[in-house]
Amino acid sequence: MGKDSALTMFLLIIPFFILFNPTAAEPLYIDCNNDASNYTLNSPFEKNLKLLLQALPSNTSLTGFYDISIGETPNKIYGQALCRGDVNAAVCESCIVNASQEILKNCKSKDAIIWRDLCQVRYSNQMFFSMQVYTGKYPDWDTQEKNISSPVQFNKILEYLLTNLSTKAAFNPSSRMFATGEVVISAKQTIYGLVQCTRDISGGDCNNCLNSALGDLYACCYGRQGGIIFSRNCDMRFEIYPFYNASSNLLPNPISQGDKRKIWMYVLFACIPTMILAIIIGYCVFYLSRKKGKEKDEERAHLALLLELTTSRGVTMTQEGELMSYEELPFMDFTTMIAATDNFSDSNKLGQGGFGTVYKGILPDGKEIAVKRLSRKSWQGLEEFKNEIILIAKLQHRNLVRLLGCGIEGDEKFLIYEFMPNRSLDMFIFNSERRAQLDWNARYNIICGIARGLLYLHEDSRLKIIHRDLKPSNVLLDHEMVAKISDFGMARIFSENQNTANTKRVIGTYGYIAPEYAMAGQFSVKSDVFSFGVILLEVISGRKSSGFYLTEHAQTLLAYAWRLWNEGKELEFVDPLLLETTPIEEVVRCINIGLLCVQEDPSDRPTMSSVVVLLEGEPTAIALPQPKQPAFSVGRIVPTDKSSTTDPSLNQITLSVLQPR
Template identity: 45%
Template sequence: MVSSRLLFFLSAIFLLTAPAVAQTPDFLYHDCLNDKGNYTANSTYERNLNHLLSSLSSNTEIDHGFYNSSYGQNSDQVFAIELCRGDVDPDVCRGCLNISTSLLKQHCPIQKEAIGWFDYCMLRYSNRSIFGVVETLPGFRMWSPYNVSANYLNQFNDDLRTLLESLRSEAVAGGPLRKFAARNATAPNFQTLYALVQCTADLSEQDCNNCLVGAIQDIPQCCGGKQGGRVIGPSCNIRFETYEFYNSTAASSPPSSPGEPPESPSPPLTNTNTTKGSESNTSRTIIIIIVSIAAFVVLVISFCVYFRVKRRPRREKLETAEDDEIRSVESLQFDFSTIRVATDNFSEANKLGQGGFGDVYKGRLSDGQVIAIKRLSKNSGQGDLEFKNEVLLVAKLQHRNLVRLLGFCLERDERLLIYEFMPNTSLDHFLFDPIKRAHLDWQRRYKIIGGIARGILYLHEDSRLRIIHRDLKASNILLDAEMNSKISDFGMARLFLLDQTQGNTSRIVGTYGYMAPEYAMHGQFSVKSDVFSFGVLVLEIVSGQKNNCFRNGENVEDLLSYAWKNWREGTASNIVDPTIMLGATTEIMRCIHIGLLCVQENVADRPTMASVILMLNSYSITLQVPSQPAFFMHSNIDLETTSRWMQSTWVTKSDERSKGNSVEASRNEASITELYPR
């Protein structure tokens, strides 16, 4: 049986190898409707539009997910409609609309009418009344790149049609606050089909019904035979997938009018044939009994075979394995004289740096290979044999985001480790240098964050050993010629004997500022200690400043405190390095969010590295709201203030839109978009 950990790892690998998503803070689709007319700068219409857009985020009616309003008179009157997806909570809705108001004006600076869609919300304004009017244009379509198996296509289409028709009836009867419905149903080939439909709440029941009927009829033309698809218009939209893309709890709890109890959610479609269910249960019971008996017989036979196996072949196998280990150790061992020549007798000119475990030198072997040599300090409590064994284990830990250990050298009290050479030195040399920092645009920084996360996950979950690094910091993240990040010193905790028992140590190894509180104060370490250090690294990479001296104008304060304060006050952009402010804003905010989740004071609240990788690579995962970080210095913040809209997961489009009417847009997997002709 495949373990749950293996299944989780495979899912993480799938997400990591999925096609890259265009990470720009932009709409799924927008249209400026140029044929509807333009306004002039500083005109009455522009002032009315700005006033209306600025007031939209402060209204309370948007709590129901829909709001329409107008401002001005006669030809300068502006009409606007806001619509959020029915399963989105009010804070996420407001955050989505706040970004929409500024972004739509940027895209359509002089147009009187415009519309833009994010995954979670739609914003539309016009110089004509658009309330209660059914409109299908402009619009767009999206579909999954994956096809339904031909063997199940007819049944899949029937199940989809039944589900959408049921949801259409439910949404039409939704009332004046929200016309929305979402539910799942059983699909062929052991799949579950998820779908939602929605109209703007200002439509009459008949208009909503007509709009949804037209959208459903468009599915065969855009999304026939696909595992997922969307038909999006100004007045209504539909979507279906074979994965759960909406919040099922929120979707089943429609808003109620004042004084009325909430309606009970509609039950999912189920099989009501109880006779068939009973027969199925009986068959399942028989199968379980037969399998159990067969497993018992196999177990008994296995024990008999085991005790009859002769011990001599087993001893021979062990001896062969020991010989292989000895040969492996010998192949990794370098002569001290070779290393001394390679480093010009450890000259200062070849010295690359100095760390807690010793000095690092650059060397060149006789064959021209450039290497890095760590000359360990002389406080390792191990004998030669133990040291060789540990080096052998560490050398077998090979991953593209770990610095490769090439070998070692032993001579008297000298202990040397030979690594592959990293031409771009360490991350701190770029990140904290005001000039070199310009080489790290957001794309490179995001790539570095992902590489560090994958390397830590390998050490924690997928390597031969479970390695807890305990000294993750910017100077231990090395960069190769392509600026790929590689973790160094990941075996130091094993190469140096520490007084430790069951995850506790009386000797703290690490760097203050990166160390988790339970480790720094009590010597308790776990994989979550490394997660804390990773969170600090993420915040440093985003801000471009050291964790213990974040500069805020004339003031210098702790990075975690400053990040937490701005997050709670909704000013997280203050944390971001000004040199990357033109980067992918949504992605940067998500990384700040993940960093704060990792540095939470409560160990149990911090995510695992596997979860971190999924959060970094899948925007369909909603992030939890972080709690106060450890070592937080400023506790006088209004803890009720929140910026939960930043945890929203928005789908972004490709910059290829300008090249034609077919573009690529994506979530955690690619999909294809088609624009309605106008």
């Protein structure tokens, strides 16, 4: 039987499995990753995706975990499947079949993941194996609506159970990163727990992922009789009834001995001090908010955010447990934001981000503001929300967007910024009509403004800050077209003597990520310098790095700039709208600076203080060094059809790739 016949047979038998398979319940959650590009029907990518989904069920059922890649760049696709560790091969295969059908039906993006009760399936056009990324999602779970009578004691035992299971799953080689267990609370009540990680990550990463899940589980399901948290690399669940098929693993009740000293010793050793403080404060706030009769979901979300924020210094609360301020940053009420934004109407919508939507608002005193309303049902943005409050509230600079306030009310979280009437840089330089409004002086001032803002973050502020997600959409323009860097949700603080840091959670936007960060997870001030260099070249050329389409000239914008530089044809790189009025020596000098910023070795790239001097100093006083060839760049290639009259920059067939030298 050929591949096409086998694929046809696979798709035909899927409805049979759904009709007659008891595991064919509704999926817990489907994430189609709206930030990723979509594939087109009947394309090579879709064909590879179907072949990949066809291969997952039988292969995964052999061991319960399987990852695979199919195809060649630019249509290469990576896939991974995981079955719950207590199911047999037949149930595993059936669950993967159902999950594959659901993800194929519901998602048309090039990156997606689906979670079912007994399995999960993920695919992407980017390589993600062995990379731990915590997402922290929880579905509507019936048992979450049932309260328990003694939540403090219950949650101490629950934390003990899940902490022990996490350690076993992460560090016991025979566990295959799966563990179940139970603790008897009383003659009538037992807690059952389950944890699991994907087997492509290390034990340490598994433990870190499960620790994050435990925090979210407490936040979403405090006082409940059951709950579940799932992420890309780990899952965690508890109930007061047996819900798994694994053999019994009975753990001793840590507080059944009646010895209070043993209780506190266990708590001290099992929990870090900040978690103890968070539990105490969280319970107090939870108890007070119940007395005020708030809605259950609002209590849960409010508690979750308080648990996270109260571990940071500088937060002020009233005796009633309401957040008032973080240092000098005021907390505003949600009612005011509803009035300011006309109930968050679409007519006031300014943009959509990864963790929320931004709206224009007008305060009662007539002041215009921008309100970022964070996603209500996902805890992914919680760290970014805290980061913005802790970082940007301490920063004051002409080229940084000011954070005016924030608010937490129930499960609503929002940030209030100064309003930027000209929106973001990408809306000008990547739009042919608006780009014509930017002469060379305007573009040069924007470039210098971004450089001065980065210099402040790296060297002149009270904190040494790495932005990590610098791109044109995060550069806003005020009424005078002054550039202001925004969105500090991904930023990180460095100590005075710290130069680099490493992470396995690479975040940012392809096309602007430095090569050492994309490939090895190493970031520094030089990572921001690389991103700045990409933006500088985009502003000069009017072309987008992450959607570069001149495939007959080069595969990426940086490769195109480098080729023209070596051939002495720099002016061909410049936006044609600038050629008649642009001082040639100045724009060539800026191209040179841009290429210096995107060099392979971070040590070869200039610091932002050097960049500002090179940009604003007397050109004849400082000679520029010759740049070295970029090792590679991360971008998007859009195939063009020379016979088509369609603007290729609007083509929807985008393929994300890593381009080696």
